[in-house]
Amino acid sequence: MKKFTLAIHGGASSLDPKKLEGDYRLEFDAGLRDALKAGYDVLAKEGTAIDAVTAAICSLENHPIFNAAHGGVLCNDEQIRLSASIMDGYDRTAGAVMGLQTIKNPITAVKAMLPEAVVCLFGEDAEKFSLSKSCESVDPSYFMTERSRNSWLKLRQGEGNTGAHTFIENPGNTVGAVALDCHGNIAAGTSTGGLTNQPPGRVSDTAVIGGGTWAENNTCAISATGDGEAFIRTAFARRVADLVELKNMSLQEAIEFTLLEVEKAEGYGGAVAVDAKGNVALPFSSPQMSRGWISNDGLAHYAIFPDEDLTEQF
């Protein structure tokens, strides 16, 4: 069987390491391992990169510790709005949504857009489209967790800031996955609840093809997390792919280079990327980024802090 690879992230963060001890830390680790297992199971059965990315992100979306679907953060109107995007490296088809309120797994909605003429939908039409494709719908209260509500209350009691850098409030943040399948195709996907206390109509880089998500077989598949506006202003994911293609940079070099450009826009974060050769990179400029990767040998690698490398054999 040819090489396959999956890399995931559960968000960039600058949370105090002391707040990530004990059960809370174990919950994070479990969330990362579950997502790696979900994607690995698809790839090991010769499934496609798109299906592996979708399975891994569904797992992260369902896990309340991450800021995507169940566990998503609250907007300034006390409701949750979900965004996601996906891209297939084989033919560069893509899908993106923003402002979902009842779709249990936004990543399934964008996957359903891949064969469609329209690439990106917002608000009510994104919701309608998802329902027309039989995406599972839930009551909006499903997405709300005590943790995300408390973060929102805390921010409201403070400055009520809706600007950049509020991602530090969310230890679990935007989630994403990239995969290379045994057929040689790559794909990328990203899903988020956005920023705590954001206006409901704010567009995250997660919903921008070329911003938070990009995939093309001849370069790489990328999913980003961090200060969304700085990633949009850098057209981050497209930029990384162009540096790989046009400057022959490695994935690691291209992401690190582009993260410096993001810093010029006063943003921090990270990304995961794979290419068609099975190379994988997971760099970040934020103090930490929950992340993981796995390949044919079934040895799951996962970590939150820099230089960490925890493993589990599936």
Added chain:
Amino acid sequence: MKKFTLAIHGGASSLDPKKLEGDYRLEFDAGLRDALKAGYDVLAKEGTAIDAVTAAICSLENHPIFNAAHGGVLCNDEQIRLSASIMDGYDRTAGAVMGLQTIKNPITAVKAMLPEAVVCLFGEDAEKFSLSKSCESVDPSYFMTERSRNSWLKLRQGEGNTGAHTFIENPGNTVGAVALDCHGNIAAGTSTGGLTNQPPGRVSDTAVIGGGTWAENNTCAISATGDGEAFIRTAFARRVADLVELKNMSLQEAIEFTLLEVEKAEGYGGAVAVDAKGNVALPFSSPQMSRGWISNDGLAHYAIFPDEDLTEQF
């Protein structure tokens, strides 16, 4: 006075040239000349590239022959939704909106976003933000023209297609402008009503930073028009800038190269671009693109068909 340059477009199209004769053609020419004059007046008075781009696009938005603001096409619910974006090449600040329904000049809304933390807003929040920044609001009926309504009725009586390539129905299409000012800064902006009979929540490349709009002083400023989905899937404007920066392509070469990539995604269209040296390019892969440019000498160049070059001295 140092060199300044302005280039504009009034949309890519494949309309039968026979339908562009007589008064209809004169109306197009007047629309292009008026926009060039509006932008030129700003630049000649040592105004900024951002202000020149805004002035030129306001002029195009106000002209009913183009598919932006007044003259915008109808969505499948018989209403008009407006999108726009802008980017300042000096610091890569950017603004984008989608789904506006009452703001007379969407380009003024995105200009007002430049100093804000949030880069992109959709729907009601885009509307609210614009009003909070004192952008002029009008009754939605202001945007509707007999021509855009008839195009919609014709399409509804036909196949009701909402997919790609419906841009051929709109001889005047998405509008845009790019400028270099005498201070050495460049900027880009784009504004559109989208596709005739589109779902109200469809996102045009016009609202995607790196898709339809991009500007950075060290590479170039670009505004695109054409089959939006193909431009999004190519991250068109960012790609052009990367080819200029990383492969030392000329503006013309980089746009032509990227239009071939757009064709692989079954899309056609064009773009206007300037760089900080005052180079200008206006290539297109569609049968025609209404376009124009002007520099310090005040000689306005404008055209619709390939190889045309009409002029007027301001």
